[in-house]
Amino acid sequence: xxxxxxxxxxxxxxxxxxxxxxxxxxxxxxxxxxxxxxxxxxxxxxxxxxxxxxxxxxxxxxxxxxxxxxxxxxxxxxxxxxxxxxxxxxxxxxxxxxxxxxxxxxxxxxxxxxxxxxxxxxxxxxxxxxxxxxxxxxxxxxxxxxxxxxxxxxxxxxxxxxxxxxxxxxxxxxxxxxxxxxxxxxxxxxxxxxxxxxxxxxxxxxxxxxxxxxxxxxxxxxxxxxxxxxxxxxxxxxxxxxxxxxxxxxxxxxxxxxxxxxxxxxxxxxxxxxxxxxxxxxxxxxxxxxxxxxxxxxxxxxxxxxxxxxxxxxxxxxxxxxxxxxxxxxxxxxxxxxxxxxxxxxxxxxxxxxxxxxxxxxxxxxxxxxxxxxxxxxxxxxxxxxxxxxxxxxxxxxxxx
Numbered sequence: 001x002x003x004x005x006x007x008x009x010x011x012x013x014x015x016x017x018x019x020x021x022x023x024x025x026x027x028x029x030x031x032x033x034x035x036x037x038x039x040x041x042x043x044x045x046x047x048x049x050x051x052x053x054x055x056x057x058x059x060x061x062x063x064x065x066x067x068x069x070x071x072x073x074x075x076x077x078x079x080x081x082x083x084x085x086x087x088x089x090x091x092x093x094x095x096x097x098x099x100x101x102x103x104x105x106x107x108x109x110x111x112x113x114x115x116x117x118x119x120x121x122x123x124x125x126x127x128x129x130x131x132x133x134x135x136x137x138x139x140x141x142x143x144x145x146x147x148x149x150x151x152x153x154x155x156x157x158x159x160x161x162x163x164x165x166x167x168x169x170x171x172x173x174x175x176x177x178x179x180x181x182x183x184x185x186x187x188x189x190x191x192x193x194x195x196x197x198x199x200x201x202x203x204x205x206x207x208x209x210x211x212x213x214x215x216x217x218x219x220x221x222x223x224x225x226x227x228x229x230x231x232x233x234x235x236x237x238x239x240x241x242x243x244x245x246x247x248x249x250x251x252x253x254x255x256x257x258x259x260x261x262x263x264x265x266x267x268x269x270x271x272x273x274x275x276x277x278x279x280x281x282x283x284x285x286x287x288x289x290x291x292x293x294x295x296x297x298x299x300x301x302x303x304x305x306x307x308x309x310x311x312x313x314x315x316x317x318x319x320x321x322x323x324x325x326x327x328x329x330x331x332x333x334x335x336x337x338x339x340x341x342x343x344x345x346x347x348x349x350x351x352x353x354x355x356x357x358x359x360x361x362x363x364x365x366x367x368x369x370x371x372x373x374x375x376x377x378x379x380x381x382x383x384x385x386x387x388x389x390x391x392x393x394x395x396x397x398x399x400x401x
Contacts (some may be wrong), residue, residue: 015287018298021281021306024220024313026055030317031145032351035325038344045056047256053265054252056148058209059314061280063152065216066160067091069165072215072222075167084160086184089375091156094311098367099149102129102315103142108289110343111319112142130154145318147202154204155211162215170219174212178274181209185270193263201266213277217284228289237289244282251275306356311358314369320358 001130017183030052040046066085074081093116106112112123117137126132127146130153139147155162166173184205188197200206228234251272258268269276270305306313330346337343 013288013303014286014299015295016062016065016298017307018287018300019058019284020300020310021303022311023062024306025387026052027145027314028052028352028355030055030319032321032348036319036344036347036351038348039237042246044365045118047252049250049310050120050259051255054255055074057207057210057273058280059148060151060155060210061217061277061284063155064211065218065284066214067156068163068215068223069218071163071167072205072218086133086375087159090371091153093370093373095149095156096368098312098315098362099146100128100317101362101366102146104311105316106143106319109323111323116140116146117141133199136196136199139202141316143319145314148314151202151204151207155207160205162211166215166219170216174216177212178209181206181212182271182274184208185273189267189270194285198266199261201269203315209274210277210280212386213274213281217281220285221288225289234289235288237285238291238294241286241290241294244284244286245281247275247282248279250381251279309356309359310364312362316358316362317351317355320355324351324354334347 026048029049031047033052070079070082073079088328089148103112112118113120118141119137122214123132123138123141126135126138127142130150132141133147133150133383162173162177166175184203185201188201190207192200228237254272255264255268261267286297324347330343330350332340332343337347
């Protein structure tokens with residue numbers, strides 16, 4: 001399900017598609033607002049675009065949920081155990097081809113070459129190995145949004161070990177992940193606030209608590225689902241949905257009020273990032289157990305469509321938005337269009353339309369065909385390789401005189 005970019009294989013999990021669609025909308029609005037400065041339609045909503053980067057945290061929560069979900073179901077005896085080879089293949093086909101294509105496009109149009117600290121060979125090596133976030137000068141090169149892919153892939157790599165512990169002691173493992181994440185952020189703030197805090201805090205250790213929240217939410221959904229659905233506990237689901245939504249809004253308001261502080265985005269999350277994970281878990285579980293009429297707030301065609309194209313929308317949205325400004329699309333008079341309300345509106349409309357259209361094309365013409373490729377069978381590969389190996393062996397034998 002995670003590999004396909006959608007969770008709609010089971011209708012009751014469609015609400016997670018809705019959350020994925022909301023996450024990518026938040027990030028898109030945030031980065032377009034950074035360029036356009038277009039105010040929110042009503043002033044009290046201004047906190048939404050200015051804190052929209054929290055959509056990335058929601059992405060990590062959803063990743064923790066969806067990659068652990070089939071394994072949790074297997075441990076609960078509901079499904080057969082997924083193979084690790086299939087896990088690796090699906091992660092590879094979902095992440096790597098589109099990621100490499102985005103890098104190629106960034107270089108082909110000259111976007112990567114003009115980024116701060118751009119250096120082609122180190123940039124390519126570190127990005128293709130998904131370790132660029134560990135090198136501060138490589139963190140934002142090629143395409144600034146690619147840092148999240150390093151965090152995702154690194155978590156995929158350690159997930160077998162995480163699952164080994166989580167399967168035995170889920171709550172203790174999740175608690176340990178949360179403690180490690182908080183300790184990492186606090187240590188970074190203590191040692192490196194004026195140097196590397198902004199980049200190192202965004203590495204995988206700093207997000208282990210969010211992945212843990214997603215894993216625990218999947219665990220609760222699988223292991224307590226039938227008991228909740230068949231009892232009066234299901235009546236509390238809308239309350240959890242509303243409480244999680246209220247908590248999230250309160251957190252974003254609080255974050256918005258902190259925006260004048262030094263390095264506000266990272267500093268605020270040192271202690272409060274787990275609360276974001278709690279809010280996401282409450283929303284997800286509350287929606288999953290709520291009546292269908294409430295689920296439709298998230299599980300609807302527009303949000304499912306955005307969820308389906310979310311990966312490629314995320315990969316290209318900032319690049320397209322910045323290129324539109326560089327190319328003066330739409331046109332404007334003078335050197336600074338930010339005080340022209342008409343330009344702000346037109347630019348925002350074009351940026352949203354162009355990024356969504358581009359993401360749909362790449363998703364359905366490039367990503368989806370690759371996702372349908374069957375996993376290579378090692379036995380077949382060995383059989384195909386054996387004849388050529390035997391031929392080489394025969395050709396290397398000395399001929400008789």
